[in-house]
Amino acid sequence: MTSPASTEGRALRVVVVDDATVIRESLPALLPDLDFTGSFANVEAMLRARPEADVVVLDLHLSNAGQPNARQGVAAIRAVTAAGYRVCVFSQEERRFVLAACLAAGAHGLVSKAAPTARLEQSLREVAAGEVVIPPAVIGLVEVLVRRNSLTILSDRQRHVLSGRARGLTYAEMSGRLHLSESTLRGYWAEVTRNVSEHFQRTAPGDLEHALGLGPGDLLDYWPEPLPPGTPTSPQRTDRWWRLGRTR
Amino acid sequence: MSAPAPGGDRPPSERVGPTRTGWGRLSGVGNETEPATVGAGVKVPTTAAGTDRAFALLILGMRLGTVVQMAPSLPQGLSESPTRLGYLLVWLLAAGTATVVSVVVWRSGRPLSPRWYLVDAAICSLVVLLGLVVVPEQVRLGTWVGYQPAYALSVVCSGVAVRSNRAWLAALVAVVAADVAYLLPTLSTDTAATLLGNVLTLVVLAGVGRWVALYIRRIAEDGDRARAQALDLGRREEERRAQLAIHNGAAVIRMLGDPALDDRARFMLQEEAQREARRMRSYLRGRDHTDPFLSASGAAPAGPVSLPHAVGRVCDRFGDLPLHATLDLADTVVLDDTAAEALDHALASVLLNVRDHSRAETVVIHADAEEPGGDGAWVLTVHDDGVGFTPDPEQLGVGLREVVINQLRPHGMEVEVSSTPGLGTTVTISGRVVT
Numbered sequence: 001m002t003s004p005a006s007t008e009g010r011a012l013r014v015v016v017v018d019d020a021t022v023i024r025e026s027l028p029a030l031l032p033d034l035d036f037t038g039s040f041a042n043v044e045a046m047l048r049a050r051p052e053a054d055v056v057v058l059d060l061h062l063s064n065a066g067q068p069n070a071r072q073g074v075a076a077i078r079a080v081t082a083a084g085y086r087v088c089v090f091s092q093e094e095r096r097f098v099l100a101a102c103l104a105a106g107a108h109g110l111v112s113k114a115a116p117t118a119r120l121e122q123s124l125r126e127v128a129a130g131e132v133v134i135p136p137a138v139i140g141l142v143e144v145l146v147r148r149n150s151l152t153i154l155s156d157r158q159r160h161v162l163s164g165r166a167r168g169l170t171y172a173e174m175s176g177r178l179h180l181s182e183s184t185l186r187g188y189w190a191e192v193t194r195n196v197s198e199h200f201q202r203t204a205p206g207d208l209e210h211a212l213g214l215g216p217g218d219l220l221d222y223w224p225e226p227l228p229p230g231t232p233t234s235p236q237r238t239d240r241w242w243r244l245g246r247t248r
Numbered sequence: 249m250s251a252p253a254p255g256g257d258r259p260p261s262e263r264v265g266p267t268r269t270g271w272g273r274l275s276g277v278g279n280e281t282e283p284a285t286v287g288a289g290v291k292v293p294t295t296a297a298g299t300d301r302a303f304a305l306l307i308l309g310m311r312l313g314t315v316v317q318m319a320p321s322l323p324q325g326l327s328e329s330p331t332r333l334g335y336l337l338v339w340l341l342a343a344g345t346a347t348v349v350s351v352v353v354w355r356s357g358r359p360l361s362p363r364w365y366l367v368d369a370a371i372c373s374l375v376v377l378l379g380l381v382v383v384p385e386q387v388r389l390g391t392w393v394g395y396q397p398a399y400a401l402s403v404v405c406s407g408v409a410v411r412s413n414r415a416w417l418a419a420l421v422a423v424v425a426a427d428v429a430y431l432l433p434t435l436s437t438d439t440a441a442t443l444l445g446n447v448l449t450l451v452v453l454a455g456v457g458r459w460v461a462l463y464i465r466r467i468a469e470d471g472d473r474a475r476a477q478a479l480d481l482g483r484r485e486e487e488r489r490a491q492l493a494i495h496n497g498a499a500v501i502r503m504l505g506d507p508a509l510d511d512r513a514r515f516m517l518q519e520e521a522q523r524e525a526r527r528m529r530s531y532l533r534g535r536d537h538t539d540p541f542l543s544a545s546g547a548a549p550a551g552p553v554s555l556p557h558a559v560g561r562v563c564d565r566f567g568d569l570p571l572h573a574t575l576d577l578a579d580t581v582v583l584d585d586t587a588a589e590a591l592d593h594a595l596a597s598v599l600l601n602v603r604d605h606s607r608a609e610t611v612v613i614h615a616d617a618e619e620p621g622g623d624g625a626w627v628l629t630v631h632d633d634g635v636g637f638t639p640d641p642e643q644l645g646v647g648l649r650e651v652v653i654n655q656l657r658p659h660g661m662e663v664e665v666s667s668t669p670g671l672g673t674t675v676t677i678s679g680r681v682v683t
Contacts (some may be wrong), residue, residue: 114570116609136612140574147577166574168612168631172671212576 011035012128015053017046017080018090019062019070027057030117034124042070043079054128055109056080060091060102074105074224081106088127090120096137101222104200109133132193139166141212142196150211151199154192161188202226295475299468300358303409303461307353307360311346314395314402318343321392328384328393335382342375342399349406362415365407369419372403373426380430389434389442397446400427404450408457409465420454491650493531496593497524499600499647513568513603520565520596527593555581555615555626558588562595563613569603571611578615581626581681587659591628591677594663597651598630598675606634606673617681624681633672639665648675 015038016027024039038051042062058080062072071079080087088109089102099110109127111120112135123133134142143166145151146159154162157180164174171182171189178185205223209216292298292305322339329335349368353359360368379388379396388394400423410416427450431443500521504514556575563573583591602611610633617626644653644665652675653663660679667673 119609136572136610137574140572140576140614143574144576166612167614167629167674168572168610168633168672169674170633170671173668173674213579 012125013037013052013054014057014124015039015046015051015055015085016057016090017041017043017062017076018057018059019064019067020059023059023090031121031124034121042067043076044071047079047083050083053085055124056085056087057090057124058087058107060089060093060098074101074222077102077105077107078224081108086127088124088133094137095222096141097219097222099135099138100141100200101219101224103132103134103138103197104203104226105224106197106201108197110135110138131190132197134193134196136166136168142166142192145199145208145211148211150203150207151196153195153199158188158192158195161185162192165189294468294471296465296468296472297357299465300409302464303359304353304357307406307409308350310402310405311350314399315343315346317398318392318395321395325383325387325393325395328387329382330384331382334378338375338378338382339395341371341378342395345371345375346399346402359409359411360406362410362412365410366415366419369403369407369422372400373422376400376423376426376430380433385433388431389439389446396430397427397450400424401450401453404454405457408454408461416454416458420451424450488650488654489531491646492593492655493528495646495651496597496600497521497528499597499604500524503600503604510568516565516568520600523565523596552582552584553588554579555583555617555628558583558591559595559613559615559628562592562599565596566599566603569599569611570609571599571613573613575613575615578617578626578628580620581615581617581624587661587679590655590659591661594652594656594677595628595630597647601645601647602630602632602634602673606632606636608632608634608672626679626681628677628679630675630677631672636667636669636672638669639667 012034014027014031014034014036016024016036017040018024019041021041024041027039028034028036037053038046038049040046040049043058046056058076060073060076062070062076064070070076077087077089086108087106088111089099089107090111090113092113093099094112102110108131109123110133111123115123126133139162142151143162146154146162160178161174164177169177171185174180174185175182204226205219206216208214208223209219292302318339325335325339326332345368349360352364359365376396376399379394383394383396388396392398404420404423407416407419410419424447428447431446435443500517503509504517504521509517555578559573559575563571599611602608612629612631614629614631615626618624648663648665656663656677656679662678664676664678665673666676
């Protein structure tokens, strides 16, 4: 449903969903190499229009006085991914459990609104190419899960790459230390991120709470219910996640 | 740091001022850089210069003492000498030379120079040889009328501290030869042993005296070197403490002076400036700023803290940086007060460097530790993706060298800095939990 699109010979097609008009109108100007095929204030409008897009730039907080019932948070992510789009969350959200919950809901990338424009463009291209873009805060969380045997399917090489990324090392720096080419390391990292994304989507919050040393129920305000294998995504399953903007 | 005032805690009446004249110069009294006392105990400094003063005192005492011993026999010598005028002139030459030498060493505060000692020895040899003419043969041995052997002994002993082995040996040979020539006419079976003993006295006392004098001088010079080294170490330690106290504050002040600073960064820097001002005040009051009671936090020690908590406190003060901290893996590591304070200061210095120089888009602080039951090792890395630099261990700045590396080492933390131009910088701090 959300397979990467081939952009050979044409500009990357992007749709932006953000309740802030200034974001919707400024992104095309800031990223002139991308083809913005639509901009919407909420997910519902976008899903009605069904624009062609290789990646959807999605804000997490879409509810406001003008659209109080707009779907937002992980509910919005699941709705968009269920429609077959690849989603890159573009938000000011910094809480790592919330960001991890976005991956659990099916997001393919997470980029902070504080990030430089060039990084946003790079992340969108990576998401469109089938990769999963994970921010440093969540990479650290993943390392904890691996160390505490919650995430056990990574190979030694994948663990080494994860360890380097968790410490902020670039591929060039890791290449010197691990004596592997940068492209090889990128390949390992792509496998890690796909495994992580799947693990987040399939693991019960209780298991994650246990692995992370959290109290029972600490993740309930953030985490979507896990999807059994083969279960189609349904936005109705996550209606309560409109409360995402609430602070803990 | 100032040296104690001369006289130490003695009452003002006993204190010695900085002026050095006459006896004070010889005894070391009044030397404002070295301990000195007056009254019952005159203490000559144990420095190399003080040792020279002690030798000068010894020479003065021996030479004037010999003249004093010669004086009572002068009338008898004049009456018994075949040439009264000659005896008087030779006596005056000996006494005058001894007096001049005493005055010279008193004023200079050190033994004669090799050249003047050779002159002294030559005059001595002349006095002894003239004794062949002016002293009757029967009073040359064992009397103060024939004072020449005693005078020769005082001259030989005056030369034990001369700063030339060749001058010392040449003078000894000359004086001993003159003494032998002076005594040889008295040689008989009865006097042979006494005569030989007199000559051997010159040689043995000169040799042993020379050895002891050189040994004492070597001890004093070693002491001087040790003092100079201690002084240098003290100066370096003071310099290091000043760098520790001032470095971060100077960086904060410089950054606050940047007119392009945004409001958030300015607020953060103002908070940091308050901390650094407290640290500087502690230093200026002469307190150890690494003492948690006097630390930049200004608060009493809160007891041991976890590594994530200690690092998190620093991160909170650098909220304007693109910081990402992952510290969960080290949540079992606990630091004591002083180690946590040193780490706080060092980490702040690293982040000030990042803020000031790196132009980083992402800064990742990561902590890792052995699982409980392991050897307690932990590692903290600070990585930025900024401009980087070419690290040179010999030319690290004050911040990395003193505030980070040398400040953490006493707490069992080692620091490694790796950086590549264009790729960013990684500062790795490793330690071990002390149980």
